[in-house]
Amino acid sequence: MTAASPQAALAQRFRAFLPDSSILVTETERRPYECDGLSVYRRLPLLVVLPEDINQVQRVLRICAELAVPVVARGAGTGLSGGALPLTDGVLLSLAKFNRILDIDPLNRTARVQPGVRNLAISEAVAEHGLYYAPDPSSQIACSIGGNVAENAGGVHCLKYGLTVHNIVQLGIVTMDGEQFTVGGTGLDAPGYDLLALMTGSEGLLGVIVEVVVKLLPVPDTAQVLLAAFDDVVPAGDAVGRIIGAGIIPAGLEMMDNPAIRAAEAFAHAGYPEDAAAILLCELDGSRAEVETDVMRVRKLLAQCGAREVRIARDADERALFWKGRKAAFPAMGRISPDYYCMDGTIPRHRLPEVLSGIETLSRDYGLPVANVFHAGDGNLHPLILFDANRPGELQRTEEMGGKILELCVAVGGSITGEHGVGMEKINQMCSQFSAAELTQMHAVKAAFDPAGLLNPGKAVPTLHRCAEFGAMHVHDGQLPFPELERF
Amino acid sequence: MNADQHERLAEQLRDAFEHQQALRIRGGGSKAFCGRAVQGVALDVRGHCGIVEYQPTELVITARAGTPLLDVQAALAEAGQMLPFEPPQFSPDATLGGVIACGLSGPRRPFTGAARDVVLGVGMVNGRGEVLRFGGQVMKNVAGYDISRLMTGAQGTLGLLLDVSLKVLPTPVCERSLRADMDVADAIVAMNRLAGRPLPLSATAFDGEVLWLRLSGAEPAVAEAMEALCGEIFVEVEELTGQQFWRDLRERQHRFFSGDDELWRLSLPAASPALDLPGRTFYDWGGAQRWLKTNAEAGAVHVAINKVGGHATRFTSDGAVAQPLSPALAALHQRLKQAFDPVGILNPGRLYEGL
Numbered sequence: 001m002t003a004a005s006p007q008a009a010l011a012q013r014f015r016a017f018l019p020d021s022s023i024l025v026t027e028t029e030r031r032p033y034e035c036d037g038l039s040v041y042r043r044l045p046l047l048v049v050l051p052e053d054i055n056q057v058q059r060v061l062r063i064c065a066e067l068a069v070p071v072v073a074r075g076a077g078t079g080l081s082g083g084a085l086p087l088t089d090g091v092l093l094s095l096a097k098f099n100r101i102l103d104i105d106p107l108n109r110t111a112r113v114q115p116g117v118r119n120l121a122i123s124e125a126v127a128e129h130g131l132y133y134a135p136d137p138s139s140q141i142a143c144s145i146g147g148n149v150a151e152n153a154g155g156v157h158c159l160k161y162g163l164t165v166h167n168i169v170q171l172g173i174v175t176m177d178g179e180q181f182t183v184g185g186t187g188l189d190a191p192g193y194d195l196l197a198l199m200t201g202s203e204g205l206l207g208v209i210v211e212v213v214v215k216l217l218p219v220p221d222t223a224q225v226l227l228a229a230f231d232d233v234v235p236a237g238d239a240v241g242r243i244i245g246a247g248i249i250p251a252g253l254e255m256m257d258n259p260a261i262r263a264a265e266a267f268a269h270a271g272y273p274e275d276a277a278a279i280l281l282c283e284l285d286g287s288r289a290e291v292e293t294d295v296m297r298v299r300k301l302l303a304q305c306g307a308r309e310v311r312i313a314r315d316a317d318e319r320a321l322f323w324k325g326r327k328a329a330f331p332a333m334g335r336i337s338p339d340y341y342c343m344d345g346t347i348p349r350h351r352l353p354e355v356l357s358g359i360e361t362l363s364r365d366y367g368l369p370v371a372n373v374f375h376a377g378d379g380n381l382h383p384l385i386l387f388d389a390n391r392p393g394e395l396q397r398t399e400e401m402g403g404k405i406l407e408l409c410v411a412v413g414g415s416i417t418g419e420h421g422v423g424m425e426k427i428n429q430m431c432s433q434f435s436a437a438e439l440t441q442m443h444a445v446k447a448a449f450d451p452a453g454l455l456n457p458g459k460a461v462p463t464l465h466r467c468a469e470f471g472a473m474h475v476h477d478g479q480l481p482f483p484e485l486e487r488f
Numbered sequence: 489m490n491a492d493q494h495e496r497l498a499e500q501l502r503d504a505f506e507h508q509q510a511l512r513i514r515g516g517g518s519k520a521f522c523g524r525a526v527q528g529v530a531l532d533v534r535g536h537c538g539i540v541e542y543q544p545t546e547l548v549i550t551a552r553a554g555t556p557l558l559d560v561q562a563a564l565a566e567a568g569q570m571l572p573f574e575p576p577q578f579s580p581d582a583t584l585g586g587v588i589a590c591g592l593s594g595p596r597r598p599f600t601g602a603a604r605d606v607v608l609g610v611g612m613v614n615g616r617g618e619v620l621r622f623g624g625q626v627m628k629n630v631a632g633y634d635i636s637r638l639m640t641g642a643q644g645t646l647g648l649l650l651d652v653s654l655k656v657l658p659t660p661v662c663e664r665s666l667r668a669d670m671d672v673a674d675a676i677v678a679m680n681r682l683a684g685r686p687l688p689l690s691a692t693a694f695d696g697e698v699l700w701l702r703l704s705g706a707e708p709a710v711a712e713a714m715e716a717l718c719g720e721i722f723v724e725v726e727e728l729t730g731q732q733f734w735r736d737l738r739e740r741q742h743r744f745f746s747g748d749d750e751l752w753r754l755s756l757p758a759a760s761p762a763l764d765l766p767g768r769t770f771y772d773w774g775g776a777q778r779w780l781k782t783n784a785e786a787g788a789v790h791v792a793i794n795k796v797g798g799h800a801t802r803f804t805s806d807g808a809v810a811q812p813l814s815p816a817l818a819a820l821h822q823r824l825k826q827a828f829d830p831v832g833i834l835n836p837g838r839l840y841e842g843l
Contacts, residue, residue, distance in 0.1 A: 107680045107759040131684060152630045163628065165637070166605050179816055186797045187755040188597065188776045191810040192821050192839065193646070194604055197637030201630045218686040241545035247568060247658035287686070289708030346626040348546055378627035379546075418628035426631070433631050437618045444827035445633050448820065461632060 006069070007046050010091065013063045014049055017056060022097075024048035033092050036077045036084040037139070040341075040395060041424050045072070045086030052097040054172070054180060054210045061208065062178035064091055070454045071176070073204045075116060075147030078139040080342060081423030083151065083203045083459055093208065095146050101125050102211075109216040110169060110186070115146025115209045119153075122214060131216040134161035137419070138327060146209045152201030154419035156252040156326075159377035160285075161217065163419070165200040172211030173199060176450040186213065198445070203421050204456040206449040220285040223251065224295050225319045228307040229276035233257055236278035237352040239305035240376045243282065246301060248294055252283035253377030254326050257356070260371040260384070261325075267332035270325030273309065280307075280376065281326055329373045330384070337369070337386035341398050345409030346418035349379045358408045359383055366401045368394075380418035381409070407432050422460045430460075431467035439464060489559075490538030492552070494611070494619060494650045497536055501648060502617030504529070504833045511833050513644040515554060516581030519590045523643050523838045524807045533585055533648070539563055540651055541625065547656050548608060548625050553585025553649040560584050570659045572600035576738050585649045591641025594738035595691035595702070598683065598758070598773045604640035606655040612639060612647035615829025625653045644835040645843055646828040660690070660704035664714060665730025666722040668699050672762050672769075675699045679774040680759040687713045691734055694771040695744065700725070702734060737772060744770045744779065752780040752789055753808075756798025763792045810839065 004012065007025065014023050024030050025047060034042045046069075051057045064071050070090035077084055086092045098114035101122065105111070106129040111122055119140040123132040136155035137143055143153070149171065152164045161167070170184035184196035199206060230236040236255055243250065256264065258277050265272040272279060280302070284294045295312060302310045313319040333340040347355050356372065363370040363385075373382045383405055387398040406416040406429045416422070416429040430439070442461045446453065462470075504511050510528035514520075537554035544567035551560050557577055564570055574594030575587045588610075593602040609623030623629055623636035639647055670678065675694040683689060688705035701722065703710045718724065725733070736742040745751065749767055758776035762769065767782030782789070786802060790811065793800045799811035813821060818840070825832070825843050837843070 105757075105759075106684065107677070108757045109680070109684055110757075129684065130686075152634070154628055158628060162601070162605065165634065166601060175820075181817060181820065185755060185799060186757045187799075188602065188758075188773060189591075189641075189755050191799045191801070192813050192817065192843075193824060194591075194637055194641055195820075197604055197634050197640075201634055206633075218684050221686045244547060245545040247661070249657065286705070287688070287709045287712045289712050290688075290706045293706060293708050346624075346628050348543075348548075348625055350543065350546065375628075380626075380628045413624065414626050415624050415629040415631050417631050418626070419630060421630050422632070430631060435620070438620045438622065438632075441614060441618075441620055441635070441828070442632050445635070445824065448823035448827045 006089070010047055010063070010067070010069060014060065017059050018049060018051065022050040022052070024050070033074065033077070033086060033094070036074070036079040036082060038080050038082040038423070038425055040389070041082040041085050043086050043088055045092035046089055048092045048094060050094045050097050054174065057093070057174050057208055057210055058178040058180060060091065060093060061174055061176055065176050065178065065452065065454060068452065068454065070457050072456050073150070073208045075144035075150070076118070076142050078143040079147060079151060079421065079423065080344070081417065081421040081425040083421050083423035083456070085424050085459075087457070095144070095208075098146070098210065104129070106131065110213050111216060112211065112213045113145055115149070115212060116144050119143050119145055119148055126216055130219050132219050133214050134167050134217050135164050138330070145212050145214065149200055149209050149212055150202065150204050151419070151421040154375070154380065156254060156375060158375070159253060160249050160251050165197055167215045168196065168200065168212055169215055170213035171196060171199055171209055173207035174210055175207045176452065176455050180210070181207070184213070201421070203423060203460040205446055205460055206455065208455070220251070221287050222291050223283055223285040223319070224291050225313045225322045226282045226295065226298055226302065227311045227313075227322050228280045228282070228302040229273045229309040230278045230280070230307055231276065233278040233356055234353050235306040236280050237349070237376070239280060239302055239307065240349060242301050242305055243298055244377070246297060248284070248298060250282050250377060251285040252281065253375075254281040255279070255374040255376040256326065256329065257372040259369060260329055260373050263332040263336050263371060264325040264329045267335055268325045268328040270321050272325050281322055326373070329371075333371060333384050333386060338388040338390065339386070341385040341387065341402055343383045343385070343402050343405050344380070344417050344420040345406050345414055346378070346380045347409050347412050347414035349376070351412040351414070355381065355408060355412060359405055362401055362404055366397055368398060368401055375418070378418070379414065403429055424459055427459065427462045427466070428470040430462050431470050436464050436467070439467070491535055492538070493536040497531070497533065497648060497650065498613045498617050498619050500531060501613045501615070501833070505615060505617050505831060508831045509833060510836050513648055513835050515583030515586035516556070516579060518577065518579035518582040519586050519592070520807070521803065522590045522592070522808050524809065524840075526835050526838050528836065531648070534583060536650065544569055546625070547627075548653055549656055550625055550651055550653040551584050552651045553583060555584045556580070557582040557584055557587055564656055565659070568659050569656045571654065572606055572657045573597055573603045574738060575603065576740070578739060584652060588640050588652050589642065589644050589649055595693060595734050595772055598776060599690050600657065604637045607636050607640050607652060608655055609653040610636040610639050611650035613650060614647045615831065615834050619650070620647070623653065627655060643838045645825060645838050646834065648834065662707045662710045663690070663702065663704045664710055664727070665725040665733065666701045666703070666714070666717055667725050668721045668723070669697060670694070670699045672696070675771065676759060676761065676775045679771070683758075683774050692774045693737060694775070695742075696768060696770065700733060702730065742770070744768065744781070747781055749781040749783050751803040752782065753801040753803070754778040754780055754793055754798055756793060756796050760796040760798070763796070765789060765792050813840070
């Protein structure tokens with residue numbers, strides 16, 4: 001008798017409680033799951049399962065724990081850091097069938113939803129109560145709330161309304177041993193440690209999210225958008241600080257540099273001034289009287305900072321048009337370059353000029369053009385590196401340059417990722433941001449939830465061994481990257 | 489005062505780790521009653537103090553744990569900014585580290601977030617005496633686990649806080665309070681209906697007879713909301729009376745808190761109807777945080793709070809006793825404690841037996 005293949009053995013165990021249609025075995029069936037939104041990384045999973053209730057998730061995890069098979073959980077697969085990249089010897093656990101809104105409580109302003117529910121679907125479902133779910137990542141029509149929690153997703157309105165962690169109150173999770181927990185509370189806090197915060201942004205390494213209670217906010221009365229054009233990026237950056245320093249917290253504050261403006265304009269025809277060095281988009285929301293006053297104050301500040309032109313959207317259509325260009329910035333890059341690579345660093349805002357000039361230098365050194373899109377209000381920079389994957393070696397050079405941009409962000413006191421997560425993509429740069437003792441502490445946290453290390457292994461937190469190898473590659477002559485920069 | 493003593497503190501923790509010596513972390517001592525009593529050698533953090541970095545336009549302040557809360561607030565006030573979670577002080581001696589370790593928030597909490605919501609990064613020493621940094625000084629940061637927020641409210645049982653970076657906000661230009669007489673059922677519904685409207689609310693509370701609202705924001709926004717609400721059943725409260733009311737509530741100095749009955753804090757879904765328990769109740773956070781003065785048995789309070797899915801904390805002469813965790817959750821807490829403090833030297837027993 002020959003032993004069954006690991007794949008066949010697992011499928012056999014899962015058939016005890018899952019229908020055949022929920023177990024994907026053939027290569028053709030598994031192929032769509034080989035990557036997430038970061039498609040430069042691909043791996044075919046050993047097996048894909050699509051459970052539809054919590055009990056089935058528990059049984060899948062128990063079997064995998066028993067057989068020491070690693071598991072990667074996946075929501076809508078829109079992540080941009082390879083966090084849902086499967087393992088060739090592992091099970092890919094799709095939460096796609098968890099797609100129901102379970103309960104809407106308008107008086108308590110909460111909604112209990114399954115993890116596979118799309119971000120935007122929540123706001124649509126509660127709109128009749130004058131409420132919405134605030135975090136709005138650009139992928140909100142497609143991305144799922146479970147994935148949003150796993151990555152602590154942001155969006156363009158974070159400065160005023162916060163990230164995912166600020167807008168959820170409770171989670172149902174299942175750990176690798178099949179145990180189900182509720183973390184957080186239906187009130188505003190829970191006894192014991194803040195496991196709700198710890199789970200948020202843990203990239204599927206601590207537990208599988210099986211239920212989410214989100215907080216809902218009242219839809220603001222009104223919103224208005226200003227567009228300001230600058231001949232230089234430095235005063236545009238200063239204007240951001242001036243607006244915030246004046247006590248105004250815009251709902252959204254976005255900046256684009258010239259390459260990003262030109263690409264977006266060619267694609268979306270938003271009426272952007274194509275010769276501007278930078279534009280700022282500033283959205284103000286609140287009561288009608290408040291927005292009117294703030295628009296006037298912001299217009300004046302922008303002019304004082306040297307904006308050569310400030311436009312105020314005439315109506316809702318023009319408001320939408322201003323935003324259309326910004327929201328189309330990523331697809332617009334696809335028009336002007338065969339491939340682009342989106343980075344996600346954060347920096348203290350006042351370090352913007354030196355970071356932009358550092359990126360420019362890297363761009364010249366590597367011969368790869370860069371367009372910058374910036375969530376300016378909260379310091380989250382998205383440099384888009386334009387490249388052609390068909391040219392031999394260009395992807396490798398792009399990744400190397402991207403890594404250097406992130407190290408530059410760390411060097412000025414920022415972070416390697418603001419909202420996309422570490423996943424597979426930035427695993428090496430974690431070694432720049434954290435010491436061995438800090439990474440060891442993170443591994444200890446992981447072990448408290450998943451001692452055998454079977455949930456999404458190899459992502460988010462690098463082993464010290466990996467860092468040692470990476471360090472050998474990147475520290476030259478005993479010097480840290482960017483020795484000319486001040487550190488603190 | 490400005491002094492960096494992190495090396496001394498780390499050294500003391502390394503020493504305690506080697507000798508398995510339990511430590512009782514203390515700042516100003518103003519929140520000693522917020523957890524269980526701890527047996528251990530006192531470790532005073534107050535010498536490690538001072539604002540490390542504050543640039544108002546970044547909306548971030550970084551200060552050492554021993555910095556007096558009043559100093560932090562004074563620096564912010566000078567730039568027209570504030571700590572959005574309106575922390576209770578309980579004494580002028582309160583330190584920033586104590587505020588974050590206890591994770592307490594004032595009446596503004598439902599509207600501008602809790603202490604944990606504004607924590608962007610921490611420097612800390614774990615139970616092995618290792619100096620670690622998590623998070624940072626930027627608003628968005630998803631590199632690694634969110635250990636900074638895990639530290640908030642952990643009362644020093646997972647690590648000694650060295651410094652914290654917090655998101656701050658502009659102080660509202662205008663603040664006005666309103667009141668209306670109401671019964672409890674109507675008040676609970678009213679607070680939650682109002683919170684579902686786009687009003688510049690910054691606090692809602694019910695003292696048993698009167699519903700109190702506070703509006704904060706830009707002048708025109710507050711004026712517009714005043715006009716809308718005063719047309720309904722609300723009347724404006726004189727400015728000083730309003731300020732006094734919210735301060736007394738935040739500091740637990742309101743006359744409600746006096747009297748011999750035991751004090752409980754209940755945390756529950758805001759719109760939950762009044763619980764069937766003897767005694768008096770004061771509703772803060774739109775009903776999501778309730779203070780109960782009662783002579784009821786602990787078991788009865790737990791039964792009532794469990795029914796609505798909340799949790800209760802009991803204030804006794806030996807300190808605050810939190811709601812017991814489920815066995816599975818308690819075991820997970822134990823493993824996390826182990827991960828940070830393997831020999832149990834950091835405020836042992838402060839949160840729960842063994843934690």
